[in-house]
Structure formats: C-alpha cells, structure tokens
C-alpha cells in the first residue's frame with residue numbers, strides 16, 4: 001500500500017518525545033515574518049501557522065531532528081537544540 | 095565514561111559523533127593504543143542517521159579489512175541507472191557489470207553500529223546517549239567537552255558531529271549556513287520480497303542497483319531523486335535544496351509523494367509496505383563551502399566539514415578518510431605533545447592530497463552552474479531528450495525526416511541560439527573543471 005499521508009508516514013518512525021519542546025521560535029519575529037519558510041522546508045510539517053492566534057504551532061514531538069528549519073528560518077530567530085539525550089527519534093533503518 | 099577516564103577526567107582524544115567519520119577516527123586511534131572516547135547523542139550508533147544507500151570499498155577496506163565477509167551488507171551494486179524524466183515519460187541509461195563492483199548498500203542503523211563495535215573491540219570507549227553541548231576552551235585552545243551534566247578533558251577533540259555541527263560553529267570554524275548550500279533528503283524504506291526486487295530491477299542474487307532520477311516531478315528544481323536496493327527493501331527518496339522549497343512553497347514530502355507516483359518510478363515500489371520515513375540534511379555547497387579544518391586542539395571531519403561530493407552522492411568515503419587522517423595527525427601530535435593549530439594543519443594537508451578531496455575540487459563550479467541554470471539543465475533539456483525519444487520511437491503517417499526537421503526547428507525556436515551557446519559553454523566549463 002502506497003502511503004501519502006504524512007501522519008501515517010511519521011507513525012513509522014520510533015520516537016520518544018520529551019515533555020518540553022527543543023524548538024523555540026521567537027513569537028514576535030514570526031508575526032513579522034512574511035515567508036514563513038520553516039513551514040515549507042520541514043519534512044514532518046512540524047510548523048503550522050495559526051492565523052487567529054497569530055502564532056506558530058510547533059508539533060515538536062514529530063520532529064525528525066534534521067535541522068532544515070534552523071537554516072531556513074528567515075529571521076534567524078529560531079532557537080534550535082537537539083532534544084535531550086535518550087529523547088527524540090531512533091531510526092531502525094536510516 | 096568516568097571509569098575510562100583518568101582521575102582528572104582526561105583522555106587523549108574525544109571524538110564527537112559516531113557516524114562514518116567518527117568511527118574511522120576512533121578505530122584508528124584505538125589501534126594505535128591511544129585513549130579515545132567516542133561520544134554519540136543517539137541511543138546507539140546510527141540511530142539518528144540516514145543516507146541514500148551506498149558505502150564504497152575505499153577507504154572502507156583500509157579501516158575494516160573484514161567488512162566484506164562480516165559487516166551487515168545488503169547488496170553489492172553492479173548496476174547504475176539514470177532516469178531523465180518528463181511528466182509522462184522517461185529516458186533511462188543503465189550500466190551493468192557483474193564481475194566488478196566497489197559499492198555496497200547498507201542500512202545505517204546496522205552499519206554504523208557494526209563500525210563502532212569494531213572500534214570498541216580494539217579498545218575505543220563508546221558513550222551513547224550523550225550530547226556534547228559545548229566545547230571547553232582555555233586560553234584559546236579547545237581542551238574538552240561539556241555534556242548536559244559533566245565536563246570531560248582531552249588533548250584533542252575531533253568534531254565528527256555531522257552536517258549541523260553546532261560545535262564547529264561555536265568555535266568559529268563554521269559560519270551560519272546559507273540555504274543554497276544545504277539540501278534536505280527525505281526517504282522511504284519500502285519492504286518487498288527479495289525475489290520481487292530482483293525481478294523488477296533485473297538483478298541476480300545479492301546484487302543491487304543504484305538509480306538516480308532527474309527531471310519530473312522535480313522539473314526545473316535543484317533536486318535529484320534516488321532509489322537503492324536492499325535485501326528485502328527498496329529505498330526511494332530525493333534531495334532538494336532548501337532555497338527551492340522556500341521559493342516554490344512546497345514541502346519535501348509533497349515532492350516525494352509525486353516522485354513515487356511518476357510512471358517510470360511507481361512500478362518499482364508497487365505493492366510494497368512503508369517501514370520507515372526519514373529525513374536528513376546534505377551539505378550542498380561543495381568545495382567553496384569547506385571551512386578551515388583545524389584550530390588549536392581541534393579538527394573537523396566528514397559532514398561537519400561539509401566534505402561531500404554532491405555530483406556522485408558520496409559522503410561516507412571522504413567522511414571515513416578525513417576521520418582516519420585526523421586520527422593519524424592526532425597520533426603524531428600526541429607523540430610530540432604539540433596540539434597547536436600549526437601541528438594539526440598536517441591533517442588538512444594530507445586530506446588535500448586525496449582523490450576524494452580533489453574530486454570535490456573538480457566539481458567546484460558544477461553544482462553552482464546547474465543550480466543557477468536549473469531551468470535549462472533540470473527542465474528544458476530533460477524535456478527535449480524525452481521529446482526526441484518520443485519522436486524517434488513513433489511510427490505513424492508522417493515521414494521520419496519530416497519529424498526530425500520539425501524537432502530541430504522547434505529546438506531552435508524554443509531556445510535562442512545565444513542561450514544554447516551559453517549552456518554549451520557551461521557544459522564545457524564543467525567538463526574542463528573536471529579534467530583539470
């Protein structure tokens with residue numbers, strides 16, 4: 001069966017999410033950011049823009065720890081850390 | 095880890111990262127009897143890593159002489175295919191040679207673990223689930239590492255922490271990366287029965303096929319697709335420059351979904367079951383992006399030093415070689431107890447002599463030229479090549495001579511002569527750079 005749905009794809013990755021986010025965008029910068037590149041470069045659609053709240057929703061528990069958003073952030077205002085040891089993803093294939 | 099360290103928490107060398115470069119550094123130092131600790135953030139070596147699929151005979155065999163018999167190898171690659179896609183068609187070129195091969199598909203979680211096991215066997219100490227947050231610097235020299243809750247000291251740190259190398263940035267060896275210098279790779283591992291893989295890819299038992307895919311659905315985008323064959327799975331993925339995703343407001347997963355549906359690709363993975371989705375960055379800047387590789391008490395190896403040959407998807411070979419050379423340099427430095435940047439520059443000099451480094455240098459302009467002319471090289475020409483074969487294979491009422499004339503006429507109509515000449519000049523430039 002060919003899978004297109006991202007949530008189904010992400011369910012194939014073994015993860016152990018921490019209780020706190022390792023991805024912290026600067027909220028003020030996000031409001032002023034027009035491009036919102038973090039949304040497009042992310043392979044796991046971790047970032048979604050909430051227009052009502054004018055806020056970036058960060059589903060950090062889906063993060064594949066690639067680092068694309070860190071480099072692409074238009075304002076360079078995204079605090080990006082590796083998740084704490086023994087948290088995050090474990091690839092069995094890779 | 096404390097027990098392995100001496101009383102003042104000190105060893106000869108700390109290697110940060112247990113990928114191909116870190117394992118190579120670790121095993122080389124341990125074989126020479128040096129006290130070396132390899133620190134890895136994942137729960138085992140390879141647990142955070144992903145790549146396309148192939149490792150190479152050289153320098154693997156120098157580091158692990160027993161790898162062909164004992165390492166977890168999936169298949170020996172005897173076939174290379176290149177697909178040049180238009181939206182509904184594809185032109186492919188295949189090269190096959192059964193009796194000679196220098197590349198092998200592996201699964202990173204198994205391969206990286208095996209390499210680290212080999213290093214442990216000769217005396218290296220391995221510390222998984224340990225994140226290095228910072229380097230310790232005293233009087234301008236790197237003298238150790240800081241983890242979440244401890245500090246460890248050493249004479250030399252080897253940074254093998256991969257493409258994101260936050261540590262190389264901390265000490266100023268790397269600048270902020272630009273989004274044209276980095277691509278993101280996304281991939282799916284799709285399980286299929288062994289015999290089905292061998293039939294679909296025209297393989298004999300245990301041999302494998304590397305497929306590279308240009309053009310549709312990545313038409314005009316600086317991106318390349320790939321497929322590799324494992325024993326009982328096929329990996330399909332693509333690498334795409336970050337600036338392209340930003341510009342086109344498309345996600346890498348969306349592109350991958352399209353690639354899987356392309357008529358030239360879909361039959362290879364049909365009916366298979368997705369067993370893992372993954373993503374990882376690829377240094378894409380080539381020669382111009384390579385930073386200075388050493389400073390007082392520290393050397394940078396592998397992806398952390400942006401050492402990747404993008405044209406051939408090769409990174410593990412120069413990762414291993416750079417790890418090995420940095421370790422050899424460390425061994426010499428430990429003999430005379432000189433850890434200055436002057437002494438460690440020997441590593442860079444050694445690496446510059448290697449064929450892998452020279453290859454990256456030869457392609458210095460290639461990636462840039464293709465990237466800045468992607469509408470030509472990755473859209474127009476793939477389309478024209480496909481149109482040529484469409485015309486060539488068609489049998490109908492119009493005489494072929496007439497079709498040929500029309501093709502040439504269209505070619506010249508669609509493209510100004512000056513643009514054609516410009517593209518030809520660029521191809522010549524890439525070619526001469528490569529043989530220089």
Ligand SMILES: Cc1cc2nc3c(=O)[nH]c(=O)nc-3n(C[C@H](O)[C@H](O)[C@H](O)COP(=O)(O)OP(=O)(O)OC[C@H]3O[C@@H](n4cnc5c(N)ncnc54)[C@H](O)[C@@H]3O)c2cc1C
Pocket residue numbers: 110111112113114115116133134135136139140142143144145146147148149150224225226227254255256257278279280281331332333374375376395396397398401402407408409410411413
């Ligand atoms: C999609 C894709 C396809 C590729 N295909 C191929 C191919 O077919 N053939 C090929 O030769 N190359 C390929 N490459 C390139 C290749 O994977 C890399 O060049 C190679 O893995 C680099 O090895 P490395 O040891 O330098 O870094 P990595 O393999 O990235 O290892 C770095 C290690 O350091 C650890 N680490 C990072 N930071 C810290 C820290 N602060 N503390 C502790 N540990 C840390 C990481 O967890 C990781 O284990 C591909 C890459 C990608 C992304």
Ligand code: SF4
Pocket residue numbers: 025026029030031033034035036037038039056072073074075076077078
């Ligand atoms: S790109 Fe950076 S600044 Fe813009 S929305 Fe994303 S995190 Fe915020």
Ligand code: SF4
Pocket residue numbers: 023041042043044045046047062063064065066067068069070373
């Ligand atoms: S690190 Fe990668 S997977 Fe995680 S949020 Fe950033 S882009 Fe998405």
